[in-house]
Amino acid sequence: MSIRRMAIAGSACVLLVLAGTASTFAQGAGSDEPLCISIAGTAPEGGWDVLSLSVAIASGNATISNVGAAGECAAAAPVAEEPAEEPPVAEPSTEPVVEEPATEPDVAADAPLPIEVVESAIFGRGEEAAYYALLRNPNPSGWMATWMPVRVDLLDDEGGLVSTYDKSLTLLPGQTGAITGYRGEAEGATQLDVVVANSESDWTEVPEIPGDLTFSQLKTKVTDTGTKTTGRVSSTYDTQVESVNVYVVYRDASGAVVGANNTYIDFIPAAGDANFMLESWSEKKPDVASTEVYYDGFLPPTE
Numbered sequence: 001m002s003i004r005r006m007a008i009a010g011s012a013c014v015l016l017v018l019a020g021t022a023s024t025f026a027q028g029a030g031s032d033e034p035l036c037i038s039i040a041g042t043a044p045e046g047g048w049d050v051l052s053l054s055v056a057i058a059s060g061n062a063t064i065s066n067v068g069a070a071g072e073c074a075a076a077a078p079v080a081e082e083p084a085e086e087p088p089v090a091e092p093s094t095e096p097v098v099e100e101p102a103t104e105p106d107v108a109a110d111a112p113l114p115i116e117v118v119e120s121a122i123f124g125r126g127e128e129a130a131y132y133a134l135l136r137n138p139n140p141s142g143w144m145a146t147w148m149p150v151r152v153d154l155l156d157d158e159g160g161l162v163s164t165y166d167k168s169l170t171l172l173p174g175q176t177g178a179i180t181g182y183r184g185e186a187e188g189a190t191q192l193d194v195v196v197a198n199s200e201s202d203w204t205e206v207p208e209i210p211g212d213l214t215f216s217q218l219k220t221k222v223t224d225t226g227t228k229t230t231g232r233v234s235s236t237y238d239t240q241v242e243s244v245n246v247y248v249v250y251r252d253a254s255g256a257v258v259g260a261n262n263t264y265i266d267f268i269p270a271a272g273d274a275n276f277m278l279e280s281w282s283e284k285k286p287d288v289a290s291t292e293v294y295y296d297g298f299l300p301p302t303e
Helices: 050-058 071-075
Strands: 003-008 014-018 021-025 035-041 062-069 116-123 129-136 143-155 161-171 176-183 191-196 203-205 213-223 226-235 241-251 257-268 273-281 290-296
Touching: 116 191, 116 257, 129 143, 129 161, 129 191, 129 241, 129 257, 143 176, 161 176, 161 290, 176 241, 176 257, 176 290, 213 241, 213 290, 226 241, 226 257, 226 290, 241 273, 257 273
Parallel strands: none
Antiparallel strands: 003 035, 014 021, 035 062, 116 129, 129 176, 143 161, 143 191, 143 203, 213 226, 226 273, 241 257, 241 290
């Protein structure tokens, strides 16, 4: 579609039919002064004349406007419809598409680290099996394991369950504790599997612990029938500490565990001491080279 201005000789009159309605544009009867009109439409090969313009207008293929004197055509520049610009075609990228790796959800910075099983074993065979396990709270501050459930499974050589026992322990931030025990009807048990719950409800967020327990005067006497260990525990808490479990682990010269036992201290006075004693029996004299002591089980007073 183009828009043009052109002059058509008036020679009496020009009869144009627009949208079914006869319209007469004339400069006057017998006037040879041409008319200047603007035509919006596609011109035929031979150009516009009165007949072709009339047919184009009647068929809706052309419209006219700005009817005036021929002199206006010279003053006005031809108007042409600019072709629509084609949208730019994006060149295909030659760069490889690199997908961003999926990011793992953030773990809360203050979430407690799980209890670690440091060491565990069965010592002794037969109808009764003795076992021990050392467990550590890896959180240096802020989180205390509070009566954390622990399941101890005694297994045979093929991993089949021989016996099981449920226990619990309380460990202060950074503390290593122990669990020990004897299980009857444990014939065939050769290995130990220790499973710690580590549930959210088993953790207590605590401020700085305002005290400590320390052990001294530790003595172990070995006899033909077992061991006897005595010692003293001292508290730096300014209030009374109650319900303390004390565990001892015996090792031979190579470091292998050859025995373990535990006892219970009802209370330790504020900033005071308490004595304890543990006795165990065995069919043969144990080869004890060193004694280790651990504790757990009490909820410390907080500031």
